[in-house]
Amino acid sequence: MSALGIGFAAMNYWLMKSEPTTFSVDALAASPKQTTAWDGVRNFQARNMLRDEVKKGDLVFLYHSSCEVPGVVGVMEVVREGYPDATQFDPKDDHYDPDSRREDPRWYCVDVQLKRKFKRIITLEELRAHRRLANLKLLQRGNRLSVMPVTKTEWDYVLSLE
């Protein structure tokens, strides 16, 4: 709370993974308002973050996974907080979940908008080479979450690599 009594919530930072063959930074750049629903997440831990912790105004690294050069490719901003992921109710969608009820949705998504595409990919290989990033969740052994928190220190350091 500031001296003027204006509420102030600390911004949080995140990293979200996408396979570029499914959805890439260029696809996001070409989307209306450069905005998309970050849907299709089907992991409970990641779901909890999307539903409860990811807030409007938070900044997000977009990470390309399962591709020739995995790495961070740009920055997105959360423009809408957690709401039920519509794909869970669509039988034709790959992410359809017949066990989810509309009155008690199992899966959530947020909306993100592209802020900036990096001039170059900050590669996974490069991230691994920096000791200052040793605690980055992305680099932890066995971590497969598609949504994960990034500390402000890590955020600033990764940005400085561009």
Add this chain to the structure above:
DNA sequence: GCCAACGTTGGC
């Protein structure tokens, strides 16, 4: 395509 790591499922 391989495989390590981890999450989920389901029989008991």
Add this chain to the structure above:
DNA sequence: GCCAACGTTGGC
């Protein structure tokens, strides 16, 4: 509640 089997992720 245990735990084996199975499925998925994702780097290599």
